[in-house]
Amino acid sequence: xxxxxxxxxxxxxxxxKMMLWFGIVSLIMGFAGWTSAYIVSSAREDxxxxxxxxxxxxxxxxxxxxxxxxxxxxxxxxxxNQQKLTSSWLWATLGLGIxxxxxxxxGFSQMxxxxxxxxxxxSNIKMSYxxxxxxxxxxxxxxxxxxxxxxxxxxxxxxxxxQEYLGLSLGATFWHFLDILWLYLIGFMYYVG
Numbered sequence: 001x002x003x004x005x006x007x008x009x010x011x012x013x014x015x016x017k018m019m020l021w022f023g024i025v026s027l028i029m030g031f032a033g034w035t036s037a038y039i040v041s042s043a044r045e046d047x048x049x050x051x052x053x054x055x056x057x058x059x060x061x062x063x064x065x066x067x068x069x070x071x072x073x074x075x076x077x078x079x080x081n082q083q084k085l086t087s088s089w090l091w092a093t094l095g096l097g098i099x100x101x102x103x104x105x106x107g108f109s110q111m112x113x114x115x116x117x118x119x120x121x122x123s124n125i126k127m128s129y130x131x132x133x134x135x136x137x138x139x140x141x142x143x144x145x146x147x148x149x150x151x152x153x154x155x156x157x158x159x160x161x162x163q164e165y166l167g168l169s170l171g172a173t174f175w176h177f178l179d180i181l182w183l184y185l186i187g188f189m190y191y192v193g
Contacts, residue, residue: 013166020170024177027140031181034136035188038129042192048124053189054110057134060103061186064141067096068179071172081162083155090152090168093175097145104138133185137178144178147171 006014041047074089108131117123118131151171154160160168 016170020173034133039192041125044125046125048126051126054107056103056107056110057186060100061182063096063100063103064179064182067093067100068176070096071175075168075172078160078165078168079162087155090155094145094148094152097141097148101138101141104134130189137182137185141178144175147174
């Protein structure tokens, strides 16, 4: 495939897709580094193996999975030129994204209530990693929400149609990545160490 061929719009669309995937790959490498450090640290003498993840983390997992489905339904609706339905599913996705973040902070509160802190005399390395990994993921979900707000804004302005919905599609790809990443992270934190 010759990437120099095609219209200016086709080249721009390919470039946008490629930039998204470069970003996703770099995020994967960052989280791979943190989870690798988690594994290496689990050999420490002060590693506490019996710690349990907060229940809010599991509830938030269901919420973010549901939000991926609403984004899928938004994309399906725009492909069928159902503008109002597209908007409704996008707003639902936004609401679920916000609920996800609230549940994550609730999980942090649960950990603190059990006496576990990110740093300080009552902290331990395992909980510090859990706080760090979850907090960095939250930052990326906030980026996904900003992206989603931009998609909603463009949708409300009538910029998407069954013929042109690249922005919505790129936003959905990033959102699904965040979903899959959290599924990996929650599974990793639950089963490793």
